[in-house]
Amino acid sequence: MYLVVFAALTILSVSALLYPLLRRGPSATVTRADYDNAVYRSQLAEVVQEAERGLMNQEQADAARTEIHRRMLSTAAVEKKGATGTRGSRRASLAAAIAIALSVPTGAGLLYAAIGSPGMPDQPYAERLKRDPNVMIASAARKLAAQLANKPNATGYLRLAEIYFYLHDYGRSATAYQQAIDLGDKSAGTWSQLGETIVMANDGAVVPDAINAFAHALQVDAREPRARYYFGLAAAQAHEWRRAVAIWRDLEKDSAANAPWLPILRQHIAAYAKAGGFDPASITPEPPLLPNP
């Protein structure tokens, strides 16, 4: 489809250029001096008008007229001397036309191939809003955020934070979690989700702000699994592998057999035990050590 449009554009443009080259017709007989004389005659008419209106006295008008007359004469003389007349060589015009007809489409096509994105469709926002679930969600999030700005409530912010998290917009998500907490939702789950979002925002690093959030979660509920998992990860990132494995084994011990995180948890335990060169079973499960508030 787009090739048709491009071709049509090219053909239209090039044929407009070729028309004067290929047209057979009498060449103009108007000379350059004629154009100048048209101006001079208009100047003469002005002089007449101005003199009639008394804007110029007779002497000035005569002088101006003489000057214009002289210019007309010298223009005519120049024209005579260097009369070139227009000529038209059919063969040259034809060659030029062929050169244009070939070079423009080729050049444009090559350059477009080099810098264009052939076939890439438009992505107007309204269209994407209909088709792309992520765009719909993002749009819904913005509406929700606007509503919440007017009527803040903890549940709404929690929902908003989850949407942002889903959209990988961790910065906004963390802010929304913090809002929910500030508005009274101080549950262990919300704290630990805040912590996880901060970790995500920092490309997986368990930074002090995140630890702080996880600590809050564990103060509310010492068994909160997500916070315990990340405490383990924090220890692992600090190269305290035994301590990490101890925390995770503690979590493993408390988890139900069908807990969704168990496979990945076991994988982690095995991997870090191997890295540290010890047997995971030899590590006594230990709860995370909360930092002093």
Next chain:
Amino acid sequence: MVVETGLFALILALFIAAIQAVVPLIGASRGEASWMNVDRPAAAVLFALVTLSFGALMWAHVTSDFSVLNVIQNSHTDKPLLYKITGVWGSHEGSMMLWTFILTLYGMAVAVFGSNLPPGLRARVLSVQAMIAFGFILFILLTSNPFTRVYPPPLNGEGLNPLLQDPGLAFHPPFLYLGYVGFSMAFSFAIAALIDGRVDAAWARWVRPWTLVAWCALTLGVAMGSWWSYYTLGWGGYWAWDPVENASLMPWLAGTALLHSAIVAEKRDTLKAWTIFLAIITFSLSLLGTFLVRSGVLTSVHSFAVDPQRGVFILLLLTLFTGASLFLFALRAPALKAGGLFAPISREGGLLFNNVLLSIAAATILLGTLYPLFVDALGLGKISVGPPYFNTVFVPLMAPMILIMAIGPFLSWRRGDLEGALARLKLTFGVAVVTITVTVLIAGISSRALWASLGFGLAAWLFFGSLAEWSGRVGLFRRSFGDAMHRARHVPRSVYGMTIAHMGLAIVLAGITGSLAWKTEKLQVMRPGDSIMVAGYQIEFTGVDNDVKGPNYTASRATFIARKDGRFVAKMQPERRVYTNPPQDKSTVAIHTNFIDDLYAVFGEPDGKGGFVTHFFLNPLVPWIFFGAVVMVFGGMVSLSDRRHRIGAPIKKTRIASSVAAATAPTAGAAPSIEKKALLRGWIYLLPLLAFIVLAGFFIHRLQLASEGDTPNLIPSVMINKPAPAFNLPPLLADRPGLKTADLKGKVTLVDFFASWCVPCRAEHPVLRLVAQAGIRLVGINYKDKPTDAKAWLAELGDPYQAVASDMHGQTGINFGVYGVPESYLVDKNGVIRFKQTGPLTPEVVRDKLIPLAEKLER
């Protein structure tokens, strides 16, 4: 589809421009009519393609197509539709598209209105226009492609700078570009004439209306920019002599000169080389402005994101266009025959005089704008050239010009009667003297009042002088009223245009004078309910609404009620806005105008104790500045409507050009033979080219520095080789000693200014260990920091300092010449500063500079 079509259309336009640049030019030089005739269809196709491309970009912006990088970077779905459209030219890429669109629009105009132009001239003009278009389209495609695609598209855009979301700024670029690019017409005509080797009557007739169009647009563009500064920047300043402003003023001055010299060229067939020179210079100054603003050679509050690569390309275009045209000028201009003669005192003489002053004014601004760069390049240190310089040199240049502006129109062509002209200005002179006297009587005797009286006197002189010229022309007081009115109707429109535009300038001048002389300012903390008096207005602060919601911002809005003599005058509501995408603060002022003065209110930060900083100005006569500019533009448009500009085309004749006997013609030449002096005078025509070569070479040097990472912001210290300033600071940590000047003696010491709030200090911190390890004594001065924060910072990162002192108020920092932490000073054994590092120390600097120097000083 639409977006890709836009890109393809632009690429196609590039090749059409190439054809349009080459074929008609060859046709004109070889007299091939069919080749020349390619010019008009090509110009029309070029315009259509660029319009299509520009439209496609606009479409992408309006539909928020985030698969286009340019849309991502400058738009957001929450942005109001108006700013989605104007945001198209808010970015560098989009503004270059607008530039090109306007350029091809002018080309189209030549194609449409050009039937009364000799075909050879028209073909050459359109060919030169196409060369410019080719250069700029290539520039867009290679360095600033607005159609760059992104996959997958992000969920939303990054938004537009809130400063650009403003009607004044949104609409001033199109006018500015209509002006800048409009001068390309005069330029193309000039080049065509130089190629042709002759300037004929049709040429001069044609150049003037196009210059007038460009001049009107540029005047409006500059005025709108100034108006924007006035209501945005928050202190009522409308002109700051900023490089970007200067870049628009220079072509304006040169264009104004061109406008006037073109009259002489047409009417009297003389000053032709000068007119051509001005046409080249005016457009070159427009290009130079573009280069300066976008290349990073100069910094400015208004500049675009800079990119040295783009700078190189624009410099290339500038060199090509200006260099080639000045070369052509040096080659061909000496051969241009001068036509009509005139006495120094004549209409032509007056216009020449104004031309000289306008050109010198433009050159002076160029000198002042570039001078700091020259001094820096020559290694003579850094200096600033700011408003005080420009004001000092501009006034003495403009004052005589305005004096002559009132006299010139009274002088007749060829030879004027100065005494007669002055006699007819007697009354005007009286009015000016009265104005000066009254101003002094009101304002008292002070230097400010004297300047004000001079300004008002000149404004009155020009205003009433222009009126007097008109009334004299129609014989208002010499003939019956009916007769005068009859004559008034028949005065050519171009003469009315002149009178109106000159009066507009007088109004602008009065506005500038008034605003400089009698500005009142009040700054205070106010609580809701407080009232103050500002220059006769009683202003009551009724309250603050902290919950104002805009489409993409939230704001605090203050409400002030202004009263005069107890009567209500205005409700004023300035705001402090916080935009969401991108998150930025912006303050909007409230202005109440009665067309004589403006009451101007700014709402500042809360003081934390229930009060707010409020700032009021009474700006007298400022509205006149903008009104006067509009009057000037109106004058230009009236002049443009003169039917002289609509001269018809000669009809085709059946017989070949007149059989006039040429034998007598040579003797008829009115011009005396001055060709024999052409060789002698030829070198004068080379001067502009030489000057330009020097300038271009300098810019290349500058761009090279920029690509090596030199920024114009680094300021060398004047403290080098001077004793360290006296100070005696308390310790930061209680258990450690403080620091005083005497402590620096005896051993080579590095004094490091740091702060916990300073981001680069964190980067510098590990490097400080290298200094300590090298055996250099390292002391720290904690600059404008909270001691607790600084202590926590040192506890976290470690404390490499042998002593840390606290400079809470930054006084010691100022004495050292610190302008931004981190900065460090190497002090020798005698307490003399030997080296300064601005910005964070790096391992390279420590290894290559600091340690060798310290070892040398220790010996």
Next chain:
Amino acid sequence: MKLQLVFFAAFAMLLFSATAIRPAAAVEPDEVLTNPALEARARTISSQLRCLVCQNESIDESNAPLAHDLRVLVRKRLLTGDSNEQVKAYIVARYGNYVLLKPPFIVETYILWFGPLILLLSATAAVIFFFRHRAYLPSEPAPLTDDERRNLSDLLDEPDDNMGVG
């Protein structure tokens, strides 16, 4: 070296983002001196001093912290009895001529200050040259000779409808 500049640029950006975008009056109420004459002098001086971390702004117009410190310093110096020139000299001694928006008249700026004058003089010389080298201006151009008249009538003897409206 490169790295350092990147850092410096980032650092400069931080400073600018705090200044350029927040357009409010720069001078704070608590800086203002009670003596109106001294305050007026302080304003005059500070409008002539460049804010070092800004782009082409005077310290009077800038919100940058350093500009604030310098404004306070200017007022302090004025209170201790310095003249305007002494205050400027005090700041120039620390930051160099760069802080002066009106460049001082020194060898380095001769071209800057004399430039306009040199241009004016050379333009005047050029104009005088222009008039001197042109032939004497006759009061009126000589009337057309008979030959010229004859040739001219050929040129003018053309249909008047040439003057179409374009």
